[in-house]
Amino acid sequence: MNELLALFTRSSKLMRAAADEAMSQHGVRVGQNLILEVLWETDGLTPGELAGRLHLATPTVVKSANRMATAGLLLRKPDPADARLVRLYLTDRARAVRQAIERERDDLERRMTATLTPEEREHLRNALSKIIEQLAGDPGPAPGGASPAETQAAPRSAQPPEAWV
Amino acid sequence: MNELLALFTRSSKLMRAAADEAMSQHGVRVGQNLILEVLWETDGLTPGELAGRLHLATPTVVKSANRMATAGLLLRKPDPADARLVRLYLTDRARAVRQAIERERDDLERRMTATLTPEEREHLRNALSKIIEQLAGDPGPAPGGASPAETQAAPRSAQPPEAWV
DNA sequence: GGGTTCTCGTTAGCCGGCTATCGAATGTGA
DNA sequence: TCACATTCGATAGCCGGCTAACGAGAACCC
Numbered sequence: 001m002n003e004l005l006a007l008f009t010r011s012s013k014l015m016r017a018a019a020d021e022a023m024s025q026h027g028v029r030v031g032q033n034l035i036l037e038v039l040w041e042t043d044g045l046t047p048g049e050l051a052g053r054l055h056l057a058t059p060t061v062v063k064s065a066n067r068m069a070t071a072g073l074l075l076r077k078p079d080p081a082d083a084r085l086v087r088l089y090l091t092d093r094a095r096a097v098r099q100a101i102e103r104e105r106d107d108l109e110r111r112m113t114a115t116l117t118p119e120e121r122e123h124l125r126n127a128l129s130k131i132i133e134q135l136a137g138d139p140g141p142a143p144g145g146a147s148p149a150e151t152q153a154a155p156r157s158a159q160p161p162e163a164w165v
Numbered sequence: 166m167n168e169l170l171a172l173f174t175r176s177s178k179l180m181r182a183a184a185d186e187a188m189s190q191h192g193v194r195v196g197q198n199l200i201l202e203v204l205w206e207t208d209g210l211t212p213g214e215l216a217g218r219l220h221l222a223t224p225t226v227v228k229s230a231n232r233m234a235t236a237g238l239l240l241r242k243p244d245p246a247d248a249r250l251v252r253l254y255l256t257d258r259a260r261a262v263r264q265a266i267e268r269e270r271d272d273l274e275r276r277m278t279a280t281l282t283p284e285e286r287e288h289l290r291n292a293l294s295k296i297i298e299q300l301a302g303d304p305g306p307a308p309g310g311a312s313p314a315e316t317q318a319a320p321r322s323a324q325p326p327e328a329w330v
Numbered sequence: 331g332g333g334t335t336c337t338c339g340t341t342a343g344c345c346g347g348c349t350a351t352c353g354a355a356t357g358t359g360a
Numbered sequence: 361t362c363a364c365a366t367t368c369g370a371t372a373g374c375c376g377g378c379t380a381a382c383g384a385g386a387a388c389c390c
Binding site: 331332333334335336337338339340341342343344345346347348349350351352353354355356357358359360 | 361371374
């Protein structure tokens, strides 16, 4: 029963395992590559900003960033203007593995869709997008149904959230 | 970049979160519902058997089963014939929540595919099956490529693995 | 200027994955 | 029969998610 659910959980676990195995060859765990991905674009973000862009809880980012700091991938510096903030900066080592990690991501995506036709890939993209849209907005099975226009209503922040993953 | 990868990780996290929220209303966490799903069909399995059917590592099942035992969902009894084995039995409470949990699974599947046409659902099933087949068999990017016929070659066990999730 | 409120990161603790290792029990073979 | 190999669950410890509670600092508003 619930075939789609089963297929989904199975495939996501397989993908995660494959990704972790691939990234670990370069000293980066699967959860850390997401943080790197964002910092490679804009260095010096705070844990809260990273959590927002990655759709993660702040403590998750804090813990991961601490591990990455002890692993020599990140540097934690206090913000000079606001003592509440901590800014995370890439080390040379983090910058050095960028190409390798991105290649692993490409390889994985290619590997997982190896037996899919371009059409099937397009269908998959479309279906996943719809699922995300469906699950991200509404807080639950609201009977009336919230208007889809309200999805992703910009918060009071000037900077757009820029959802990454 | 890696759009499919990003869509996949995002949707799987959303699904997992939605599933956990739904199941938790009935005192069952998302990882526990898998164990229940199997035991509802065949009660009294060992941790190792469960791990095999669910594609999990044995310690994962052991820890989860212990939590479920203290939560009053499972009973751990030593096997009378083989003192190495532990058999896990459902409690009345575990049997009682079966309908509710299964309904939550149905609801979630319906909710996530709410905006998909039957055709799109079929495409999704097809694509996920192909991805699983692709990632489950080969241990890596083997250049020669293992023959696909070898996938799921039956081990020496008489009982088929009966992969569930 | 000073109290209140808000915002941020940190900590503690839970769940669910994993590997490595260990100890106990069974099975096997000389 | 008895040593050795195998098998199984348990333990320790890691990573990556989460919520709840806390404390320090900024911002705000008298």
